[in-house]
Amino acid sequence: MRHRKSGRKFGRTSSHRQAMFSNMVVSLFEHERIQTTDAKAKELRRRAERLITTAKKGASAAGEASEAVDQHAKQRLVARSLHLRRQAAKVVKDPGVLQKLFDELAARYADRPGGYTRIVKLGHRTGDAAPVSLIELVDTPFAPGVAPALGEDDDFDDDDDDDHDDHDHD
Numbered sequence: 001m002r003h004r005k006s007g008r009k010f011g012r013t014s015s016h017r018q019a020m021f022s023n024m025v026v027s028l029f030e031h032e033r034i035q036t037t038d039a040k041a042k043e044l045r046r047r048a049e050r051l052i053t054t055a056k057k058g059a060s061a062a063g064e065a066s067e068a069v070d071q072h073a074k075q076r077l078v079a080r081s082l083h084l085r086r087q088a089a090k091v092v093k094d095p096g097v098l099q100k101l102f103d104e105l106a107a108r109y110a111d112r113p114g115g116y117t118r119i120v121k122l123g124h125r126t127g128d129a130a131p132v133s134l135i136e137l138v139d140t141p142f143a144p145g146v147a148p149a150l151g152e153d154d155d156f157d158d159d160d161d162d163d164h165d166d167h168d169h170d
Helices: 014-031 038-067 071-089 095-108
Strands: 033-037 117-124 131-137
Touching: 014 033, 014 038, 014 095, 014 131, 033 038, 038 071, 038 095, 038 117, 038 131, 071 095
Parallel strands: none
Antiparallel strands: 033 131, 117 131
């Protein structure tokens, strides 16, 4: 029985799964929206929201440390902020994205008590008919209705047959 076991395995080893989601989290925080399968999007949401909450706690501790009067309290808050940054750095390997997470995203979601991501179902992928979703950060600075580029493989359910040769071959 699989009772009380959280997380999906995706037919991968634990190290492969960890690396895959680390890369996906970096891409999500860098581009603020990515396209993937439904199951991966749902699992990615758990990891991304935990990291944003960690960043919020770290930014809060850093802010309190700058205002602390007592030297011991200041050192404790700086150490907590550094610890939380290092915990996030274990998953977010890109230093630029880590900086964005702690500075920009933590400030953007400071007043939001969770629910930092949105999953929009897009349909089924051509080829294997896998259900595809768009996972994005809420409150993004994108204009409504204007989506940035999704990547190379965003041509699912594309009914254009332009890449087929319509010429008669004799």
